[in-house]
Amino acid sequence: MTPTDMPETQATDVAPLAITLGDIDALAWDKQRGLLPAIVQDATTHRVLMLGYMDRAALAITLDSGQVTFFSRSRGTLWRKGEQSGNTLQLVAIDTDCDADTLLVRAVPAGPTCHLGRTSCFAQAAGSMLADLDRLVATREAVRPAGSYTTRLFDGGVRRIAQKVGEEGVETALAGVVQDDAALLGEAADLTYHLLVLLRARGLGLADVERVLREREGAPCASES
Numbered sequence: 001m002t003p004t005d006m007p008e009t010q011a012t013d014v015a016p017l018a019i020t021l022g023d024i025d026a027l028a029w030d031k032q033r034g035l036l037p038a039i040v041q042d043a044t045t046h047r048v049l050m051l052g053y054m055d056r057a058a059l060a061i062t063l064d065s066g067q068v069t070f071f072s073r074s075r076g077t078l079w080r081k082g083e084q085s086g087n088t089l090q091l092v093a094i095d096t097d098c099d100a101d102t103l104l105v106r107a108v109p110a111g112p113t114c115h116l117g118r119t120s121c122f123a124q125a126a127g128s129m130l131a132d133l134d135r136l137v138a139t140r141e142a143v144r145p146a147g148s149y150t151t152r153l154f155d156g157g158v159r160r161i162a163q164k165v166g167e168e169g170v171e172t173a174l175a176g177v178v179q180d181d182a183a184l185l186g187e188a189a190d191l192t193y194h195l196l197v198l199l200r201a202r203g204l205g206l207a208d209v210e211r212v213l214r215e216r217e218g219a220p221c222a223s224e225s
């Protein structure tokens with residue numbers, strides 16, 4: 001395959017930066033007596049979840065098992081996140097910073113990361129509100145709690161949900177022309193929510209839309225064709 005045949009998306013894919021077992025020896029272990037700080041980020045919402053430390057063994061086990069594992073400085077032992085609480089971190093990828101002395105661990109949390117029951121150990125850590133909503137919609141779809149508006153939508157089927165998206169789309173368009181900013185924002189929020197429900201009813205989610213948007217980056221604008 002020649003460079004001109006390569007899809008443009010390969011340049012924006014983060015995968016080539018991720019480290020593997022073979023990269024462990026190249027990291028700057030000597031700077032902090034065999035430990036590296038590991039910042040954990042939610043791979044979906046991009047929220048910073050916690051900071052832990054890894055030694056070579058913790059990093060190797062994490063990469064090998066796919067379960068994020070740290071070195072506990074207080075106990076002096078390896079510690080698989082969630083081994084007690086069940087709130088594990090499923091590894092997506094690990095990157096290093098520019099001088100290879102800090103790890104960025106992207107993971108999918110099985111539950112609240114903080115032992116205080118919070119999503120993040122940093123109480124005010126910002127993340128994608130849209131991704132939070134998408135995750136909530138996915139949970140509603142799986143659990144179908146009684147009395148939930150979202151449950152009623154899913155029970156009504158794809159056609160009914162699609163009809164709602166159409167209605168909200170028209171209302172958003174009208175608000176954009178004849179109503180004030182607050183009304184437009186309200187309709188846009190309604191439209192976004194119903195769109196996420198429609199995607200989920202078809203087994204899709206925000207990440208799938210993001211992938212399409214990423215693939216379009218640098219590509220000719222599809223809407224102009």
Ligand SMILES: [Zn+2]
Pocket residue numbers: 050113114115116120121122
């Ligand atoms: Zn915490």
